[in-house]
Amino acid sequence: KRLKAIIKRLKAIIKRLKAIIKRLKAIIKRLIKHISLMEKETVLFSDFMKLDLRTAKITEAEDVEGKDKLFKLTIDLGTEKRTLIAGLKEFYSKEEMLGKTIIVVANLEPKKLAGIESQGMLLAAEHKGKVSLLTLDKELPSGSKIH
Secondary structure, eight states: OOHHHHHHHHHHHHHHHHHHHHHHHHHHHHHHHHHHHTTOOOOOOOTTTOEEEEEEEEEEEEOOOOOOOOEEEEOOOOOOEEEEEEOOOOOOOOOHHHTOOOEETTOOOEETTEEEEEEEEEOOEETTTTEEEOOOOOOOOOBBOOO
16 A cells, blocks of 8 residues: 555656656757857957958859759859859759849858869858748849948
């Protein structure tokens, strides 16, 4: 009889602990979300002003051999054409990329990705696994400066 009473009490304690764990998981999830909003250090205004953000039209989109997530994009910056490497394959088809006017960091130092020199970086937003390219709400020529 005494053993049954102990087991009954232990089951009640386990049930309460499971409820507490569930609440703690929810709290941790909210904290992680809050922390991720503050994960970057503050940028000086003078550093931000060094960025050359411009509009560019995607004129070509190709697969990168052996890379499941990467596109090799050719963009028109108005005064020149450049190559960008972008990890957008799981979110966009090549056909969806063509003709889009996007926002790029035009003065980013070139970097080799998958053996190809990427000459800038496009801007995109991400939330819960969904990705969206930053584009314009009105037509502007390639190379237009973003202020």
